[in-house]
Amino acid sequence: MSKGTLYDKVWKKHVVGKLPDGRVQFFIGRHLMHEVTSPQAFEELRERKIKVKRPDLTYAILDHVIPTKCRTRPFKDKKAELMTATLESNVKQAKITYFGPGKGQGVCHVVFPEKGIIWPGQTGACGDSHTATHGAFGSIYLGIGTTQVRDLLATQTLALDPKKDKLKVKRINFEGNLQAGVSAKDLILYTINKLTVKGGNGFAYELSGSTVDNMSMEERMTMCNMGIEGGARVCYVNPDDTTFKYLLGREFAPKQDFRKAVQSWRKVASNKDAEYDSEVTINSSAVEPMVTWGTSPDQAVAVNQIVPCTKDGLGLIDPYEALDSCSYMNLIPGQNVNDIEINVAFIGSCTNGRLSDLEDAAKVLEGNKVKVKTLVVPGSEQVKYEAEMLGLDLIFKRAGAEWRNPGCSMCLAMSPDTLEGYNVTASTSNRPFKGRQGQETRTHLMSPAGVASSAIEGRIADPRPYLMRW
Amino acid sequence: MKKLVIKENMIVGIKGTGIPKPQPNLNTDDILPARFLKEITFSNMGNYVFIDERYKDGKEVKEHPFNDPNYKGANILLAGENFGCGSSREHAPQGLHRFGIDAIVAGESMAEIFWGNCASLGVPGVTVSNEELAKVVDYVTQNPKSQLDIDLKKKMLTYGNQKVKFNIPEGQRESFVTGLWDVVTVLKHYEPRTDAFANKLDYLSFL
Incomplete structure (x- = not known):
């Protein structure tokens, strides 16, 4: 059992309490959504007359079905148009912040970090498997299914099974400098090749070591984004000055409390004496494109x-x-x-x-x-x-x-x-x-x-x- | 911790008339063809249940139990062994539930994922032996307007003057009789403690 890691700390910080069936109620600080996995959840809330609990912690985007050439509405593809119109009416009704076309739209895992919505020490969830991207900020971000999107909209919490959903932690130490012409994408493809797509099953990956320390936030996001391809449902990097500098001045990042926030964010990083369930070292300087x-x-x-x-x-x-x-x-x-x-x-x-x-x-x-x-x-x-x-x-x-x-x-x-x-x-x-x-x-x-x-x-x-x- | 019960969701039994569909191994594609997965919500799924069997060449198949006026308003589905096998899609249980099915009595076994998906909608699935199921189907075919009774406390199915014990996973049974089968309601029940928790979560108040 891991101890003193960022994962352990952030998990513990967000457990609201026990549920009668042995699961725990887990608080989610940021709910990110897109047009594909949200309509059924909104529909069920409407049918049951339940209001969105925390629209202030929910952010929506249009990315999967939007044409990249001609974006004139209505979209030619009727289903894409219906999904888009449904999302737009749902977020309008629930007063959810929406980054639509002309308003900062883009791929969800690119836009939300860029807006300064993702902070260290948070929990977050999105009905999308590449949600682990946001672990690059030193947070726990979960990819969830439509039923969980519904639970989250209704209560801002999820029912998680501590036996299955609380993951073990594997630290991957990336040591050495990347060769010229070799990128974070090459390093993560190399890593997944070494550990296989099943290697991360049941694990959260902590990406650390000198290579990761020297990476920009964009490179760290590329690495965490592909963690799920290595089987790890959660993938994160401990927050450091690179993280804080990235956040400083961004639209949704803390403003007057920024100093205070950084003090709190520093504390969520894994302790020096943290214990891990598993550890592996990758020699980054050996990696080629x-x-x-x-x-x-x-x-x-x-x-x-x-x-x-x-x-x-x-x-x-x-x-x-x-x-x-x-x-x-x-x-x-x-x-x-x-x-x-x-x-x-x-x-x-x-x-x-x-x-x-x-x-x-x-x-x-x-x-x-x-x-x-x-x-x-x-x-x-x-x-x-x-x-x-x-x-x-x-x-x-x-x-x-x-x-x-x-x-x-x-x-x-x-x-x-x-x-x-x-x-x-x-x-x-x-x-x-x-x-x-x-x-x-x-x-x-x-x-x-x-x-x-x-x-x-x-x-x-x-x-x-x-x-x-x- | 005191045992939680959510009264408004308690399901201790289901009463109603039956509708027989006893072929074994009916899969989720039979129940709800894949082409309807394209719809972005479940709203219309009730209309699509068994649609490819119910309509051939654009014409209604009168003798199909889901079209047969004898079974109109029936809410207890009598299904064959391994009912709901195949893809794990939620559309199939959603469709049945929206059609009006409140409980399923299957022979011998039901497909695991389908069974769980039904439970999370508040639709109990219970199983009896194949021989027993054949008798119930026989009875319902002869007496379509006769009431059936599924008692989840005694795990007993009553039809006519017959009583038969059924099986149901204990965790599911418990969740029905305590009203905890619906996760949203349970999580909502804890709203006060969630609010108190959120008020203390430091980063939610960073300005």
């Missing part, structure tokens, strides 16, 4: 490697699953991943849709031309504005890429950006699952720089030669 070759996020190798075919090469990856993946992806075990041809590139999503991600991609694309259909989708209206002020949009357009409006876009098949027919993509998103980007589409996950270099070459490519120019 990564790419997933299979249909599971742990099926990844360095960009200059082969699709693994030996026991050594596979590590903990199940060889039968690897074969199954190869057959679906039309790959031959042992072939160079550089030889994988792509016809679509996607830069964006809650994993890699932030300004620094776009800057990474722009560095590679500047002065080059893409060979394949390339979408650059900023994570939020704010990111889009900042990127345009820096002239990144011009770099993308000159390279032949499309510069779009914010949304989940091609990460999952819910918007008009869904791919049709047989495609092979290099994508900065988080799941290379069968059919996720479109029924017949094969997905290779990479960093923003990696996707950019692959777009230039029309095949999986190492971004480092392009970055060396600078």
Whole structure:
């Protein structure tokens, strides 16, 4: 049993009390919502004449179904329009803060941190599995189902089972400096490959060590975002000055109480003598740019490697699953991943849709031309504005890429950006699952720089030669 | 801790008429076809229950029990063994409940996840042996207007002058008779302590 970790402290701080069935009532400080998982919950509240308990702690956004090209209402897709209209009427009725188009809209896990809504020591929940992103601030953020969205709307609490829902804590120590041209995305893909997609089951991951200490908040968010792909429902980084500096001056961050808040936030970090259920060390300086070759996020190798075919090469990856993946992806075990041809590139999503991600991609694309259909989708209206002020949009357009409006876009098949027919993509998103980007589409996950270099070459490519120019 | 009881949600028994649908292994796709999952709320799910069996080529299948006027207003579903297997979607129990089903008597077993999903809607699912179920179905077919009685305290089903013991997971039974099956109501019950808790949570008052 872990002791004195951030997870233990924040958990304990939010237990309201016991419930008769042995579960505990758990208070949630921030409820984040989007259009896909909230309508049923609102409907049930209406049917039962229950009011939203804490609209002041609830924040809503439109991201999954919004078109990134033409955002004129009503949306062409009737279902997308219905979801959007339903969300908008629900939040209006309940007086919930809503970041709609023109009002700071974007991908939920990009916008809420950017607005300064996410603080250290909080609990939060969202009907979305990538909610763990916000653990980057030193908080416990849970992905929940629609029934729990309802409980949360009605009571601002959840019924959690201390036996199942109170996780063990595994500390992952990332030690050393990342090589030039290697990003947080590469490091987390490398880590998931080492620990597998099941490695985090039953665990909260604490990401620590010198590599993480030196990371920006955006890099930490990329890491925590993918924690769930490694099986960890909660993933967090201890808050430090990087965290506090990021929050200072943001719209929804504490203002006159900021000093007081920082004093309280410092205390939630894991104690020096904290005990962990498990610990592992990753040598960050050994990591190279990564790419997933299979249909599971742990099926990844360095960009200059082969699709693994030996026991050594596979590590903990199940060889039968690897074969199954190869057959679906039309790959031959042992072939160079550089030889994988792509016809679509996607830069964006809650994993890699932030300004620094776009800057990474722009560095590679500047002065080059893409060979394949390339979408650059900023994570939020704010990111889009900042990127345009820096002239990144011009770099993308000159390279032949499309510069779009914010949304989940091609990460999952819910918007008009869904791919049709047989495609092979290099994508900065988080799941290379069968059919996720479109029924017949094969997905290779990479960093923003990696996707950019692959777009230039029309095949999986190492971004480092392009970055060396600078 | 004093044992909590939520009176307005207590379900100690269900009385009503039966509707037989006793084929074994009916899955959640049979109960509610996948194409209706696209709807963003559960509001209309009651209309879609068994819809592909109830309507063929646009015409109503008169003899289907869910169309048969003999069973109109029935609220106790007599289902076959392993009822509700397949996908875990909540749409199937939602649909049945919204159609008017208040309890399910199944043969031998019910699919676990479906069973739990029904319980969280306040719809008790109980099981009897397949032989016993056949007798109940027979009786209801002969006497569609006769009252059935499910007694959750005695775990007893009464039909005509027959009484038969049924099974139900003890945790579920307890949650029905104490009225704690509905999580929202339970959490709402603790509102005063939640409010007191929130008032003391430091960061909620940071300006």
